[in-house]
Amino acid sequence: MSESSAKTILVVEDDKDISITLKIFLEGEGYQVLLAENGSIALDLIQKHGMPNLILLDMKMPIMNGWQFAIEFISRHDHNTSIVVMTAAADAEQRAKDISAIGWVGKPFALDDLLAKVKKYERK
Amino acid sequence: MRDPTSAPTLGAPYQSLLDRELAKLTVHHHLCLLYETQEEQFDATTPFMHFGLERGEKCLYVVDENTSATVLQKLQVKGHSIEKALRSGQLEVLTAKEAHLKEGYFKSDPMIASLENATSAAKGAGFTALRATGEMTLVLSKEKGVERLAEYEAKLNFFFPHHSALGLCQYNLKRFSAKMIKQIIQTHPFVIFRGALLNNFYYAPPMELLSPEPDQQEVRRMLTNLSDRVQQRNTQSLLRLSRRLERAQTYIEALNAARDEVRIIIGYQNLWAYLLTEDKRYAKALVAGGPMAKTVMAEEGVATLTIRGDRMLEEIAEAKDIVVVEDARTDERTDKKIVARMGNRTIVNVPIFLMEKHIGSIGTGSFGDEGVRVPTQSEQEYLSAMASHMAVTLDRIHLLTERKRAEAELVAAKESAEKAASLKSRFLDIAAHELRTPITVFSIMLELAQKQLKKGQPIDISTLDRLQWQAKRLSHLVVDLLDVSRLERGVVTLHQIRTNMILLISACLEGFIVQAPKRSIIFTKPQQPIELNIDPVRINQVLSNLLDNALKYTSEGSPIEVRAESSPDLVRVSVIDHGVGIKKDQQAELFKPFTRGSSDREERTSGLGLGLFVCRGIIELHGGTIGVVSEAGVGSTFYFELPRKVIES
Numbered sequence: 001m002s003e004s005s006a007k008t009i010l011v012v013e014d015d016k017d018i019s020i021t022l023k024i025f026l027e028g029e030g031y032q033v034l035l036a037e038n039g040s041i042a043l044d045l046i047q048k049h050g051m052p053n054l055i056l057l058d059m060k061m062p063i064m065n066g067w068q069f070a071i072e073f074i075s076r077h078d079h080n081t082s083i084v085v086m087t088a089a090a091d092a093e094q095r096a097k098d099i100s101a102i103g104w105v106g107k108p109f110a111l112d113d114l115l116a117k118v119k120k121y122e123r124k
Numbered sequence: 125m126r127d128p129t130s131a132p133t134l135g136a137p138y139q140s141l142l143d144r145e146l147a148k149l150t151v152h153h154h155l156c157l158l159y160e161t162q163e164e165q166f167d168a169t170t171p172f173m174h175f176g177l178e179r180g181e182k183c184l185y186v187v188d189e190n191t192s193a194t195v196l197q198k199l200q201v202k203g204h205s206i207e208k209a210l211r212s213g214q215l216e217v218l219t220a221k222e223a224h225l226k227e228g229y230f231k232s233d234p235m236i237a238s239l240e241n242a243t244s245a246a247k248g249a250g251f252t253a254l255r256a257t258g259e260m261t262l263v264l265s266k267e268k269g270v271e272r273l274a275e276y277e278a279k280l281n282f283f284f285p286h287h288s289a290l291g292l293c294q295y296n297l298k299r300f301s302a303k304m305i306k307q308i309i310q311t312h313p314f315v316i317f318r319g320a321l322l323n324n325f326y327y328a329p330p331m332e333l334l335s336p337e338p339d340q341q342e343v344r345r346m347l348t349n350l351s352d353r354v355q356q357r358n359t360q361s362l363l364r365l366s367r368r369l370e371r372a373q374t375y376i377e378a379l380n381a382a383r384d385e386v387r388i389i390i391g392y393q394n395l396w397a398y399l400l401t402e403d404k405r406y407a408k409a410l411v412a413g414g415p416m417a418k419t420v421m422a423e424e425g426v427a428t429l430t431i432r433g434d435r436m437l438e439e440i441a442e443a444k445d446i447v448v449v450e451d452a453r454t455d456e457r458t459d460k461k462i463v464a465r466m467g468n469r470t471i472v473n474v475p476i477f478l479m480e481k482h483i484g485s486i487g488t489g490s491f492g493d494e495g496v497r498v499p500t501q502s503e504q505e506y507l508s509a510m511a512s513h514m515a516v517t518l519d520r521i522h523l524l525t526e527r528k529r530a531e532a533e534l535v536a537a538k539e540s541a542e543k544a545a546s547l548k549s550r551f552l553d554i555a556a557h558e559l560r561t562p563i564t565v566f567s568i569m570l571e572l573a574q575k576q577l578k579k580g581q582p583i584d585i586s587t588l589d590r591l592q593w594q595a596k597r598l599s600h601l602v603v604d605l606l607d608v609s610r611l612e613r614g615v616v617t618l619h620q621i622r623t624n625m626i627l628l629i630s631a632c633l634e635g636f637i638v639q640a641p642k643r644s645i646i647f648t649k650p651q652q653p654i655e656l657n658i659d660p661v662r663i664n665q666v667l668s669n670l671l672d673n674a675l676k677y678t679s680e681g682s683p684i685e686v687r688a689e690s691s692p693d694l695v696r697v698s699v700i701d702h703g704v705g706i707k708k709d710q711q712a713e714l715f716k717p718f719t720r721g722s723s724d725r726e727e728r729t730s731g732l733g734l735g736l737f738v739c740r741g742i743i744e745l746h747g748g749t750i751g752v753v754s755e756a757g758v759g760s761t762f763y764f765e766l767p768r769k770v771i772e773s
Binding site for chain 1: 569593
């Protein structure tokens, strides 16, 4: 499998234990995974590596949180990349709607459930 | 037979003010009715006669202008039969001729003699008294002596007080000359005029009229009348006051009503009151506007003053009588500073008694340009009367205010309980939210390890280290939650020992340097050790929390400084960062539970928002203070100060 044919997933999450676990898992499933610990780094990465096939977005992060990232991202880019919100909030679905995300996973989640959502929403 | 002294029961149609006054009339009264119409005449005479019949008095009506038939018809009022009274002889309606008063010459003595005879006859016939009324036009038909009518009327004032009789002389204003009417007014202690029974202050006692030196007597009478008028004015004022006091709902309304009357009656512009506490240690000062209100009032015209040490208040608290300070500027009892500020001149304080209990005083007096103005005896009496009117009202308002205050306290307690309940539920929401993140880590790391093991792949030792770290994080959260709960219940106890603060800080910093090796943390400290009595575990918890926050809210390249300073009284430890800073209005909120600056700030990082609240609790238990100095864009300094109970050796 060549690098270029692998689909890219951008994980925006400040908790390193979560992001590294997701990276190992998703790479095991054949994805290329980019990690950003806040919204600002995520925007830089998109600038540098181009548009990913899916963004997994945590909401509470220092420097630039999920909301600020979503506003900035939508203003800069065509909205053809799917964002899936990962949140511990009780009203996860509403949080997703707030930023026009295509889907959401509530923390805590199972890796298999997350993979199903990734497959469902990734940009082909 | 009815008790002759009791007022007859008022029934229809006797309900007017005049009816009520006439009902109160007893024997020995001598009054005149000045009328212009027949209606006015019978509005007074009919009830006058009826009340006499009810009391078992012999009732005699001498007609002149009207016929007997007319009078009898007028007396025949619905519900009050006169047939029986006529048959028994209790009621007689006679003409002047029938009454043997029809002689050519007007002579007072025979007329009085006939009245005396009639009274004796009435008593002899078993009646309680003689009640007589006459249409006085009967004297106008006399040929001579009419000018001596005044003498007759004056002499009646000797007659009635000593006989069981009362008389109503009817004078038609249209028929008598003004000169005669003037004399008539002077000779009747009570006058009925236009539907009112008036206490006549123009009345001149017979001694005066019949005296050889009437002028001297008249001057004395005028002076008496003058003081009577003042009395009347005072009485009217107190009536107005009591009407307003009945409606008063607040101290200020009551005081305003009293002040308005004092302005009219005495001319003092200001009025205040002191209500004493049960033990007479404090006085609640109530002020209705004016210079005192501007100076001493805290809110809504009410202030609480300590009595002891204030000579004026001490005297007021003990005084059973009116206290007059003629000139506050020179009187030794006054506080000259207060007098200068308020401009008091004369001060008058009148004690208030409620059921013989001394509950406070009413104060009034002159200020500034009004100069010294000592109240007269009559004014002091007026103020005493006013104070007794005020007593009931002030007591009523006191109870009302207390009840309102108790109600407000209940409402506040309910609101505070509701707020606490809402905080608790918000706390649970946040706690659940925060616990989800470490649980997520656990869950996905374990799931990944399982998958790797199934595939025969090795598990990295670092995975287990991370799991352990997350377990610690979870246990920290749980500890914070327990601390909050225990601080709120006040059951946290300190284990204080003599501790070197420098060593404590160094040890704490080492832990952070291991945990965040890339961060630059500077420790600025004095040469000497700082020793003091503290709970080292708890103080370490506070410092760790402040450091944790400083690292969390600043970027990696930004240095953190920890500074320890010591003065003879205090030890101050500061954690200084160069982060985004915190807005002024959010700074105080930081140390309350479940808050974390703005919502923006809240969403940025994880945490329960309990750390600083716990820190504040710990520092306050040590008798210290915790705070923050911050400027947006420059950074924040979180510090705590601990009192030095033990000076370093």
